Amino acid sequence: MIEGTVSTQLARLLAGAAGANAALAAFGDEVHHDLVRVPASVTDALWEELAGVTAAQLVRALPDQGVGLWSHMFGGGENLLDGLRDAARYLPILADPATESIEVLDDGELTTVRHSSTTRLAPAVAAARIEFGLGVVLEQLRRAGVRTVTPVHVGFSHAAPRRHDGVAELFGSRNVTFAAESDSLTFLTADLTTPLPYARPGLAQVLRQHADLLLSAVRPASTWHDRFRAAVADALRDGDCSLRAVAARLALSSRTLQRRLAEQGTTWRAELETVRQDRAVRLLRDTDLTVDAVADRVGYSDARALRRATHRWHGSSPRTVRGKPT
Known part of the structure; x- marks a missing residue:
């Protein structure tokens, strides 16, 4: 994996939401190639363009197919917890492995998804990026499970904005804590271990193999x-x-x-x-x-x-x- 880069699918999603497709023009047709990675600085600039756009708006802009292979991993296992663990492990398919990671912690009763991120973006923009990241995780779980999955707690390390009704609506929970120790979603483990209605034996292994091949073959985009x-x-x-x-x-x-x-x-x-x-x-x-x-x-x-x-x-x-x- 190439540190300091992100997937073209994520870059295209942000550019579309920002109305800034010209920002990717320098990469030509390569920006539509899944094996190509663009510099993380490109998506940082797009996030600056998105100042004022809420995480909820960005999650709603997520296409039906999500962001490709990474999104498919959520529904690849026997249950949502299996898919969540695979998605956390293979987050580098999508994001910069030097700055982004997801950890899944399960104590048998509660499962916590902890998102770690480092950035030089302005605090308000960085907060929106974190909210978007956790919002995408929740959206992929809901799509994979074909049902509403609601966290019992949502935590953000950044300070509370003046209005956060949109955050509560995005996550479907009023139990949202700001200035928390970490950026996280917490679920009842039982909600994530219910067998998926359309589980396909062996699919998770196929997706992992595909992910390993992709990670070994990616290359930086050329201008x-x-x-x-x-x-x-x-x-x-x-x-x-x-x-x-x-x-x-x-x-x-x-x-x-x-x-x-x-x-x-x-x-x-x-x-x-x-x-x-x-x-x-x-x-x-x-x-x-x-x-x-x-x-x-x-x-x-x-x-x-x-x-x-x-x-x-x-x-x-x-x-x-x-x-x-x-």
């Missing part, structure tokens, strides 16, 4: 700028790093590519120089290629052109760059 630089690097390796050739790799015209670069605050010449520098330094330090061969592989006419470039980048010769520690 358009990342993909552009990768296209430049590929063009360098193939020996044709002209503006026209790179634009064609991105299915753009040369003029459109230059405009996109200007929108990013950069230019074709500056980007080509950056990619050449990165590739040249790696080839000098990681291979035994001659300076002439390195120059050829990064698109310079000869070794003298590469020497001028390394002096421009590092104030030293290719030989000196080759000997510097990484």
Whole structure:
């Protein structure tokens, strides 16, 4: 799992609720890929956009399918407690494992779901995020159980807002404590251990296996700028790093590519120089290629052109760059 990232499904949910889908535009089609993770900073910014939107409103915006695999885990076991434990274990499918966790504590009579979260968001925004997180857990339990499940106690570590009628309505309970020791939902264990009406033997194991595979295969999302630089690097390796050739790799015209670069605050010449520098330094330090061969592989006419470039980048010769520690 990649710390500092969250699922694209969560990012899309928040962006839709905030009316800020443009915030994900930099990731292109990758934002619709379940194996891709976006930086947690992206969803933090979306939470700031959601200031003033209540947790209840966000939970109501949850689509019928929830947030994919993680939501399905609630109904995968023989009862809700089984599904809840799996969902807690596999929360990293959805959230940043560096900052978010869920713990399920059961003493036989009461079961407590404790949510731990660290954030740099403003207190009011962080409070809404916690309320939303526990609200989603409760909503998934209700959907999986096909019945109303009501906590006997709800606790929040943040201070009580001026009005919290919406919180009581969201959780279906008037027994809500603010400034509590932890953020938690407490249920009667008996309410969670009733056999599910549509339980399917073996489903929980299948969902766990799927979750393990997903967690092992996820990758960080790349922005358009990342993909552009990768296209430049590929063009360098193939020996044709002209503006026209790179634009064609991105299915753009040369003029459109230059405009996109200007929108990013950069230019074709500056980007080509950056990619050449990165590739040249790696080839000098990681291979035994001659300076002439390195120059050829990064698109310079000869070794003298590469020497001028390394002096421009590092104030030293290719030989000196080759000997510097990484």
